Amino acid sequence: MxxxxxxxxxxxxxxxxxxxxxxxxxxxxxxxxxxxxxxxxxxxxxxxxxxxxxxxAHPEIDCLISGFLQEAFIRKPANVREFAAEYFTDSALPDRVEAALDQRRKEMDMNNVLRQVHRPE
Incomplete structure (x- = not known):
């Protein structure tokens, strides 16, 4: 060649x-x-x-990352590493992730209901 x-x-x-x-x-x-x-x-x-x-298979990871990014964008920390360390070691984090998962499940359930209501026959 x-x-x-x-x-x-x-x-x-x-x-x-x-x-x-x-x-x-x-x-x-x-x-x-x-x-x-x-x-x-x-x-x-x-x-x-x-x-x-x-x-x-692990939607909690999406909730964890989304929550972190949302907080980082809102707070705009000067030191992102410090902010991340505080965020991921906060004892309330598991409760926040669980609440986000519950909200996500409710939204998915509502989306499924809306799909069935608007499904063309």
Missing amino acids: SAGNRAAKPRHDPPHSMEPYDLGGGDDLGALSEDQQRQLNEVKIKKRLANEAYLR
């Missing part, structure tokens, strides 16, 4: 929002061969799917 043909081929096909590795070009072999990059991309896709499944 000539260097011109190699340059015409796509050098990377990383999963969405994931960084590709250097495949090089010309006489430069790069960090990964094309096969290694393909295998790495497959591993990244499988890991992303596993992470998404885990997060769907």
Whole structure:
């Protein structure tokens, strides 16, 4: 394969929002061969799917992160690390997360009712 043909081929096909590795070009072999990059991309896709499944199975994580970000945006702390340490070690945090989960369940129940009411026949 000539260097011109190699340059015409796509050098990377990383999963969405994931960084590709250097495949090089010309006489430069790069960090990964094309096969290694393909295998790495497959591993990244499988890991992303596993992470998404885990997060769907644990809505408390979404409530925890959402609550933290909401408080951080409202308070705009000068020292975010200190704020995060205080937020995540607060003894009232489990109660706040549980309340957020309850609210989320109520909203999901209401959405399901509305879907059934407005379902075309």
